[in-house]
Structures are given as C-alpha cells and as structure tokens.
Amino acid sequence: MQERVRYDLMAPRPPEEGPIDLEAEVRGEGPIELDIGFGRGMSVFTRIEAAPDARVLGIEIKAKWATKVERRRARRELEGVTIWAADARSTLARSGPDGCVARVSVHFPDPWWKKRHTKRRVLQPAFLDTLARLMRPGGELFVQTDVPDRHDLYVRLAREHEAFEVLDDALADNPFGGVSNREKRAIEDGLPIHRLLARRR
Numbered sequence: 143m144q145e146r147v148r149y150d151l152m153a154p155r156p157p158e159e160g161p162i163d164l165e166a167e168v169r170g171e172g173p174i175e176l177d178i179g180f181g182r183g184m185s186v187f188t189r190i191e192a193a194p195d196a197r198v199l200g201i202e203i204k205a206k207w208a209t210k211v212e213r214r215r216a217r218r219e220l221e222g223v224t225i226w227a228a229d230a231r232s233t234l235a236r237s238g239p240d241g242c243v244a245r246v247s248v249h250f251p252d253p254w255w256k257k258r259h260t261k262r263r264v265l266q267p268a269f270l271d272t273l274a275r276l277m278r279p280g281g282e283l284f285v286q287t288d289v290p291d292r293h294d295l296y297v298r299l300a301r302e303h304e305a306f307e308v309l310d311d312a313l314a315d316n317p318f319g320g321v322s323n324r325e326k327r328a329i330e331d332g333l334p335i336h337r338l339l340a341r342r343r
C-alpha cells in the first residue's frame with residue numbers, strides 16, 4: 143500500500159506563535175511582496191522572474207501545495223522567495239513591522255460560494271485592515287478574479303476602506319507579471335478576468 147504523505151508535517155511554516163518579524167523571517171533583502179493563496183504556485187515563480195530584486199512571501203493554507211511549491215523553490219535555489227503553509231489572515235495579523243510590505247497580490251481568491259462559507263473568505267474588511275497596517279504608503283494591492291460578483295465585492299471593499307485608493311477597477315492586463323495558474327487557464331479558456339489595483343494611501 144502506498145504510504146500516505148503527511149504534508150501537514152512536512153510543510154514550511156511561519157514561526158508558530160507570537161509576533162512575526164517579516165523583515166527577519168522573509169528570505170532576501172528587497173521590497174517585501176505577498177502572494178496570498180498561491181495554490182500551485184505559478185504566480186510566485188513568474189513574479190520573482192519578473193522582479194528578481196523583490197522578496198516574495200507566498201502564503202498558502204493548503205499544506206500540500208505549500209510543500210510542493212517549497213520543493214520547487216529549493217530545487218531552483220531561489221533566494222528571493224519564502225513559502226509558508228498557513229492561514230494568511232491569522233499569520234499576517236501577528237506580523238510586522240508596520241509598513242514593511244510593498245505589494246500584495248491576491249490571484250483568484252475565495253473559491254467558496256455558499257453563504258455559510260462566508261467566514262472562510264480571505265478578502266474581508268478585517269484582512270484589509272491587516273494589509274493596510276502592513277503596507278507602506280504607495281504600496282500596491284492587486285486582486286484578480288474571473289467571478290464578476292466577487293470583483294464587484296472586492297472593488298467595494300477597497301473603496302470603502304479609508305487606507306486604500308482604487309487606481310483602476312478594470313485593468314486589461316496583469317501589471318506585475320506574476321501570472322497564476324488560474325489566470326493562465328482563464329486566458330487559455332478565453333474567460334474574462336476582472337482586475338483591481340489599489341494603492342495604500
């Protein structure tokens with residue numbers, strides 16, 4: 143019988159408890175960028191290729207994906223990428239220092255449609271509060287989805303948040319070159335992609 147792989151035990155994790163110093167914990171020295179819920183990880187690798195001087199922190203709640211993406215990162219000896227298996231919401235809520243994050247990308251988040259799953263969603267006002275605290279003034283928040291209702295919701299949340307200014311709610315292209323697996327698939331399938339770019343005031 144095939145042995146069950148215990149991704150939960152193998153996955154790369156953030157410090158277990160207490161405050162997290164992103165400046166110290168995230169590999170590299172460039173501006174810190176977050177990729178929230180990177181899934182199979184394409185956006186992490188395409189982003190570091192597009193911005194080799196950045197340091198990208200990818201946070202993915204599924205231990206299996208985080209483990210696989212970390213293996214690929216290590217094989218390629220990418221020093222500008224850090225991968226954590228964690229809930230981005232609670233992890234970033236205890237992270238600092240304030241203003242240390244230059245850019246946040248959230249590609250095709252929240253694949254839950256039932257009302258009772260609303261609590262699982264990443265993009266909620268409390269998470270925007272966390273991002274607003276962590277992002278430096280002028281920092282960019284990029285969110286893309288193929289679900290029009292969700293896009294409307296994300297635009298509304300960003301507009302309603304005093305720390306963010308919506309720069310564009312109908313970008314034709316991904317401005318940062320961090321192409322995600324879902325994005326590639328949507329492009330191949332000819333599905334419209336709805337993109338939002340906001341700036342930390």
Ligand SMILES: C[S@@+](CC[C@H](N)C(=O)[O-])C[C@H]1O[C@@H](n2cnc3c(N)ncnc32)[C@H](O)[C@@H]1O
Nearest residue numbers: 179180181202203229230249250253322323324
């Ligand atoms: C629809 S998938 C998109 C994956 C990838 N970003 C892409 O565009 O191909 C949403 C991803 O977000 C992850 N996710 C959901 N909630 C999360 C959370 N609280 N923290 C980190 N990742 C989360 C899911 O596990 C899943 O991999």
